[in-house]
Amino acid sequence: MAKNSKVIKREEVVIRFSGDSGDGMQLTGTLFSDTAALFGNDLSTFPDYPAEIRAPQGTVGGVSGFQIHLGHSEINTPGDYADVLVAMNPAAIKANAIWVKPGGTIIFDKDNFTEKNIERAGYISDPIAEEKLENYNIIPAPISSMVREALKDFGLDPKSVLRTKNMFALGMVYWLFDRKLKYTEQYFDKKFANKPEIAEANKVALRKGYYYAETIEALNPVIIIEPAQIDPGIYRNICGNTATAWGFLAAAEKAGLKTFIGSYPITPATGILEEMALRKDLGVKSFQAEDEIAGICTALGASFAGYLAVTSTSGPGLALKSEAIGLAVMAELPVVIVDVQRGGPSTGLPTKTEQADLLQALYGRNGESPVVVIAASTPSNCFHYAFTAAKIAIEHMTPVILLTDGYLANGTEPWKIPEMKDLPEIKPPYAEKNDIPFLPYKRDCERLVRAWAVPGTPGLEHRIGGLEKTMKGTVSYIPENHEQMVRIRADKVARIADEIPDLAVWGESSGDLLLTGWGGSQGYLMTAANELREEGYKVSLVCFNFINPLPKNVREVFSKFTKIAVAELNLGQFADYLRIKYPEFDYHKINKVQGMPFTIKEIKENCIKILEDE
């Protein structure tokens, strides 16, 4: 491997694969990240794909990308700027040129830089010159013609031959970073066990790419990223959607409940429904409903019938579910609503990420309608927060909204697999069998939780519903009863603060600036805060996972800092929420609404500006 080249060690590197949405960039990126993970690097990935399944070929709108950040040290984000860009066509250059580090490496398929494609991407004649990339390490590789030549004796149709272009490119990148081909070759043997000629064609393209890069010494020196220092244990790569689905399944197992998911497909949440539909082996009942409303309503029915019930959606779907969430508040039934946030409003940017559903989750219902709101903050901790959301829903007989986002849902990272025995118990508050007559809104004094009497249990027949009721379950229009019930429901949710962990501060517990965030921005904020500290700034970080109720120590944490900056992918919803809850502090806003995560650079620049402003 890389015998004749010099070798240099680096702490981290960012690679971006980019091409037409039909070019197989997602698979290419996934195979590279699996190889890196198996090698022992820490990593984080982020796919970036258009809403159209096959946008017009060669256009910037049809560019699909996959970014991988891998390192010898801890990796918290998919990275801002790429060291290596693989561009399968001119449009990929157009879409990504500004995301390549100055002097970085750009590999592109020279054969695809035809006059027509160059024009279609919006260039006149020479994309490299027009983007002023001449000083970069430019590698124009004749990828199409080389795979055609390599596979000419395979008897494949021209389309199938060209479909292996991505593997040629992947082979080149493997050489640049001195990676082994074994894992990827095994993948093809398994994937195309019934079509050995396709498996072989892909493997040949992969090897040809590798040798081609070696022959032309595509990078000198070759970069080596040694394995990261990682906690011992068994690991796997996981994306946020799968982790979310598994978190629910784990909670059901711990609670001794069966799982029901009622959902309607919606980007970027569909992966949760798909993963749970696969899990018939664990007895999951998945119900692909006729619409978003039926998604949550079937879930509520299953919850009434004694299941751990969940519904998964994204922003527009959460809007449609609002009324039924209110019913869950009123009926006090456990249900978890996952909102995988995307760019909004309306259809917005379906495949892009945003954090702008926060206020909808908190307040988007009629009446006084408190729900628990939790946000996951890394792809893998979606498991923990889905588990926790289910635990709280069940133990407190309340709807819980779990916020993730497009970045968490599709992003992947290595995850140390937990053992079920190490997860906390979940105890459903079942009604006692002799609790007759069963009063549906009688509560335990401490947590104000009502008991769960599941249909089929003799003697506990009762009625619940959306009309205001007395403790007995009788419909009541008595003014004082309504106010009392409204206050009790609010108090019930507020008291959950007793059971959630304190807000943790990363860095010193006091200083000049407390960088504050929530949910999916955590990795970016953490990297930015770490770098600022290394540069001598007195910056610490908090990232909220529990939004309603908030952790009990917020005031204490906030009071130790001169300034507080709230960074979020919206126009300042969490900052405004904090202002309502803790009006004694001043909140500086760092906002971005471009359908993309923050870059470390922009967070740092904003923080420094806030620090320097009087």
Added chain:
Amino acid sequence: MEENRTLNYTPKDFKSDQEVRWCPGCGDHAVLSAVQKALSELGIPKEKFAFISGIGCSSRFPYYMDTYGFHSIHGRAAAIASGVKTANPELSVWNITGDGDALAIGGNHFIHAVRRNIDIKIILFNNEIYGLTKGQYSPTSEKGLVTKTSPFGTVEEPFSVGEMVIGAKGKFFARTYDSNVALSTQIFSEAAKHKGTSVVEVLQNCVIFNDGIHDVVTGREVRDDRTIVLKDGQPMLFGKNNDKGLVLEGLKLKVVRLGENGVTEKDILVHDSHEPNPGIQYMLANMRYPDYPVALGIIRSVEGHTYEADVEEQIEKIQKKAKIRCMDDLLKSGSTWKVE
């Protein structure tokens, strides 16, 4: 675990302690009695019943039943009931709804529940008006009906419940009217026993906002001549003297009189609710006065796979050969690696 109880229920055992709040003279009272009577005779333990409703006058129904009940939100009861039944197929799940709840705001859930053939019992109270909001037209109001929101008459064609059910691949459709408690009881009982979505349309009188809307068909004086009670294996005869009948002429049903033009009982169509081809049943469900008598009784009742049973069967089949049997198995499945 289930003790061998003898279930000597009377209708009273299904009455809750709640005061019934429908208007005096409302058709709902009679439907409630018929359901309570039917349930007491089914031999199903009380705790196995779940009554799910949406919004509207009829949707208050669960409060008056001493069973598990869930009074939900407008139009969504079919979806909630679908969730209940899918989760626990052992329950007898009833969806109480009205013409607005099921066919306007809840139309989507209604047709999809029927399409899935999920084993829920949908009792649709059809009074052709919005009662709880005090008198606006509904999706079943006859075209031209003057209401508060159609002061000059509606300009909309109404839905026919039976047509929708059959159009949505429904396998059970029956019709009764509120004051015929005996017929309603019998139909509810058959609906309960049918495996699959059962839709029962109850022609129900709203004494306040649409009083007497069905009298032209079900009024005491006229009902024998303007309705036909269909019974399996029996010729489709009706009329005070049971001398009128239905025959097929060309592609249409036709009302004939025994003895006229040589018509004998042999010429009269014989009802078969179990015939899978819905052609005749569709025409029967759509018969309207004055051209035809309105069909009552069980119009269509065809066996078929039910959603919840197929879901369970699929799970059972997959679990039999599954490698993943618990979360620890799943967590460790696929590509993993060990860090020492």
